[in-house]
Amino acid sequence: MGSETTPKLPLINLNNLNLETKSPNWELVKSQVYKALVEYGCFEAIFDKVSLEVCKGIFDSLEELFDLPLQTKLLNVSKKPYHGYVGQYPMIPLYESMGIDDANVYEKVKSMTNMLWPHGNQSFSKTIHSFSNELTALDQIVRKMILESLNAEKYLEEHMNSTNYLLRVMKYKGPQTSDTKLGLSTHSDKNVVTILYQNQVEGLQVMTKDGKWISYKPSFSSSFVVMIGDSLHAWSNGRLHSPFHRVMMNGNEARYSTGLFSIPKEGCIIKAPEEMVDEEHPLLFKPYDHVEFLKYYYSQKGQRDQNAMRTFCGV
Ligand SMILES: O=C(O)CCC(=O)C(=O)O
Numbered sequence: 001m002g003s004e005t006t007p008k009l010p011l012i013n014l015n016n017l018n019l020e021t022k023s024p025n026w027e028l029v030k031s032q033v034y035k036a037l038v039e040y041g042c043f044e045a046i047f048d049k050v051s052l053e054v055c056k057g058i059f060d061s062l063e064e065l066f067d068l069p070l071q072t073k074l075l076n077v078s079k080k081p082y083h084g085y086v087g088q089y090p091m092i093p094l095y096e097s098m099g100i101d102d103a104n105v106y107e108k109v110k111s112m113t114n115m116l117w118p119h120g121n122q123s124f125s126k127t128i129h130s131f132s133n134e135l136t137a138l139d140q141i142v143r144k145m146i147l148e149s150l151n152a153e154k155y156l157e158e159h160m161n162s163t164n165y166l167l168r169v170m171k172y173k174g175p176q177t178s179d180t181k182l183g184l185s186t187h188s189d190k191n192v193v194t195i196l197y198q199n200q201v202e203g204l205q206v207m208t209k210d211g212k213w214i215s216y217k218p219s220f221s222s223s224f225v226v227m228i229g230d231s232l233h234a235w236s237n238g239r240l241h242s243p244f245h246r247v248m249m250n251g252n253e254a255r256y257s258t259g260l261f262s263i264p265k266e267g268c269i270i271k272a273p274e275e276m277v278d279e280e281h282p283l284l285f286k287p288y289d290h291v292e293f294l295k296y297y298y299s300q301k302g303q304r305d306q307n308a309m310r311t312f313c314g315v
């Protein structure tokens with residue numbers, strides 16, 4: 001009998017792939033990606049296109065950002081739910097986060113920076129922008145691989161054009177105890193694809209389909225977690241899993257993390273293409289307006305609903 005091993009997320013090397021000209025290893029990596037996303041809804045990606053300097057710099061930038069006075073951080077507002085400052089919640093007292101819409105567009109990052117630092121903060125703008133912009137390549141590779149795997153390449157352009165990028169940045173205070181405390185409650189992401197990155201403090205846990213928690217330990221400094229959100233789960237008519245995950249904290253050190261979220265644009269209707277529906281895969285969700293769904297999800301009723309998508313648009 002083999003001894004019990006700690007469950008791990010699948011680890012996939014996404015270096016040396018090219019979006020335009022297909023690299024020799026494209027097909028092999030594609031099958032690994034698809035399998036991981038069907039089974040786990042996520043995987044650990046090794047991706048060295050984001051320069052080491054930027055990967056290191058991002059955490060200095062986050063420290064500088066979260067060290068701003070609360071009144072300044074509260075200037076980070078958005079009409080979209082969960083795109084602005086979030087923090088000081090009694091249920092998750094360790095957690096604080098902020099959002100930068102279109103973080104891959106330099107002018108957008110600069111105007112957000114200038115709002116927080118009226119005299120400007122070029123190193124912050126540059127780091128946030130480079131990090132986000134370089135990381136969009138990973139999102140695009142993964143989404144191309146997904147659509148090819150689903151034999152739905154003809155939707156690739158429409159699919160890519162239907163999303164924007166949001167960079168959310170997170171700080172979790174160390175609870176100052178060896179007891180484990182909740183950093184961020186169990187949830188699944190609502191967007192298309194999420195790419196997570198973190199400093200040396202662990203805490204992310206992902207639930208397997210059979211309900212076990214996997215604690216994520218990055219293998220390399222160029223490791224990112226790629227995760228499917230509910231809208232791609234719905235679009236693929238349930239083929240891709242969107243996993244529950246949470247953050248658990250212990251110890252003294254603060255955890256800083258980032259999430260690059262590809263998000264359906266306003267007015268976008270999520271509809272599984274007809275190719276996704278057959279006898280074996282009956283339609284799971286009626287076409288739905290992503291923003292309308294978010295309004296339900298973030299309502300009091302939606303927040304208590306473990307199956308918000310099924311309630312909102314289940315067939
Ligand atoms: O901090 C993390 O690693 C996870 C954050 C997360 O799950 C989210 O923002 O949706």
Ligand SMILES: [Fe+2]
Pocket residue numbers: 187188189245
């Ligand atoms: Fe999440």
